[in-house]
Amino acid sequence: MNTTNPAPNTNPNIAIPPVSWRKKYRAPLMNAAFWGFWLGFYLSYEGGISSNSALVGLSYVIFTLACLVPLVTKK
Numbered sequence: 001m002n003t004t005n006p007a008p009n010t011n012p013n014i015a016i017p018p019v020s021w022r023k024k025y026r027a028p029l030m031n032a033a034f035w036g037f038w039l040g041f042y043l044s045y046e047g048g049i050s051s052n053s054a055l056v057g058l059s060y061v062i063f064t065l066a067c068l069v070p071l072v073t074k075k
Contacts, residue, residue, distance in 0.1 A: 022073045029073050036066030 040062040047055025 026073045029069050033066045033069035036062050036069070040066060 040059045042059075043055045043062065044059035047053065047057075047059060
């Protein structure tokens with residue numbers, strides 16, 4: 001007799017809903033936002049002490065992207 005037992009407490013007739021991309025990629029995107037903040041702080045510091053407006057402008061772009069990631073991936 002060759003039978004397989006299904007996993008306990010599961011109903012094979014119930015379809016599991018797909019996971020949204022926001023929930024699926026939330027942790028990696030939040031990690032990217034965290035590192036984006038650090039990179040933005042570093043670029044703004046370096047741009048400030050060297051009077052390089054391009055680095056300061058780039059830090060604004062990175063800060064903006066790092067702020068938008070949590071808004072897009074919120075629960």
